[in-house]
Amino acid sequence: MSPKFTRVALVGKYQDPVTGPIADSARELMAGIGAFLQQYGCSVTLERRTAELTELSQFEVADIDGIGARCELCVVVGGDGTMLGVGRQLARHGTPLIGINQGRLGFITDIALDDYPSVLPAMLAGAFEEDLRALLLGRVCRDGACVYEAVAMNDVVVNRGAASGMVELRVEVDGHFVANYRADGIIVATPTGSTAYSLSAGGPLLHPQLPGWALVPISPHTLSNRPIVLADPGEIAIEIVAGRDANASFDMQSLASLRHGDRIVVRRSEHQVRFLHPRGWSYFDTLREKLHWTRGGG
Structure with a gap:
């Protein structure tokens, strides 16, 4: 060939x-x-x-x-x-x-x-299956200026410092106030990242073709703060309200020592990652194998 x-x-x-x-x-x-x-x-x-x-x-x-x-x-x-x-x-x-x-x-x-x-x-x-994966574009904004920018394929995570208590985070979607979260942090995960940190924090699995993000609180103080699946054309803003030594990471690319009032703004990147899989590849076969789901009888 x-x-x-x-x-x-x-x-x-x-x-x-x-x-x-x-x-x-x-x-x-x-x-x-x-x-x-x-x-x-x-x-x-x-x-x-x-x-x-x-x-x-x-x-x-x-x-x-x-x-x-x-x-x-x-x-x-x-x-x-x-x-x-x-x-x-x-x-x-x-x-x-x-x-x-x-x-x-x-x-x-x-x-x-x-x-x-x-x-x-x-x-x-x-002879292959093409699989397009969305990317997140994240920015850290301070006093109206962007001080850090990165793309992420898995997730953008805002969390507390290793030696500090909970942080308080104000979340907006497309300029609309959602909630103030008191938690160890919050994850914005892509469908690709829904099988990573988001999954261990109780987030949902998202099929890679789904145009959405998972917004997942990490150990929230209020148990009714549940994961939310959001449409990916939207813009998510996370503001540091209270707490010490908060940090943000973009697929583990980290910016530490966030300040009160800093805003982490996340939206869809204009670029996508192109994966090629062997002919006959199935996302569900991957989940079943990696997560050890049963095949069933018959």
């Missing part, structure tokens, strides 16, 4: 250099996947940080913006965290991503490591 994608980027799971050099097995894995792609007629570009850590020199090297400009596809080897980081950065380029799971859960990196030789050829030839 001739490939639909001829210029393919390869990104590996980062490892902190402080913990020591990358394992030989990881280096061999990335070299093997790169050679496999070349066998199918693809030119391979290794992401710059991946190249530095693996010390592989047989492939072209580019940073993320270079990959977005020149590559038709990005293959990510790692866990969901790696996929989140790459997906956020490549969304503005429209580059599709395929995930090979080297992590534990693998909600969005759905090709098992042992299966890539049998699964990738058909996908490279154009």
Whole structure:
């Protein structure tokens, strides 16, 4: 089969250099996947940080913006965290991503490591399911000015400091007052992020095609403060009313030491992340496998 994608980027799971050099097995894995792609007629570009850590020199090297400009596809080897980081950065380029799971859960990196030789050829030839995922654009506004901005694929979280008590948060949607929440914090989750922190805080599962967000309080003081599913064209504003050492995180990209009166404004990003899955992929199959739901009899 001739490939639909001829210029393919390869990104590996980062490892902190402080913990020591990358394992030989990881280096061999990335070299093997790169050679496999070349066998199918693809030119391979290794992401710059991946190249530095693996010390592989047989492939072209580019940073993320270079990959977005020149590559038709990005293959990510790692866990969901790696996929989140790459997906956020490549969304503005429209580059599709395929995930090979080297992590534990693998909600969005759905090709098992042992299966890539049998699964990738058909996908490279154009047999795949495309899955578009919404992104959040979050801003921290202080005294009328934006002091921080980031995109998030999973969630924007506003919460209390590690050593402080509850925070009080005023929530507005499209300029309409919703409630003041006294809680450990609040989560604004995308459908992708509904299986992450939001789920552990009691939030609902949202199908990825659903145009909505989950607004989920974390350990609220008032038990009637329940999670709400909101339409995603809206704008959510969260204001710090009371509490010490509150912070905001955007897929774990953090801004600490928020002040009283700071507003965290969240809306839909103009960009989407493009995931490619093997033909026949089903979101419900993923949920059933990862959450250990029963198949039933018959």
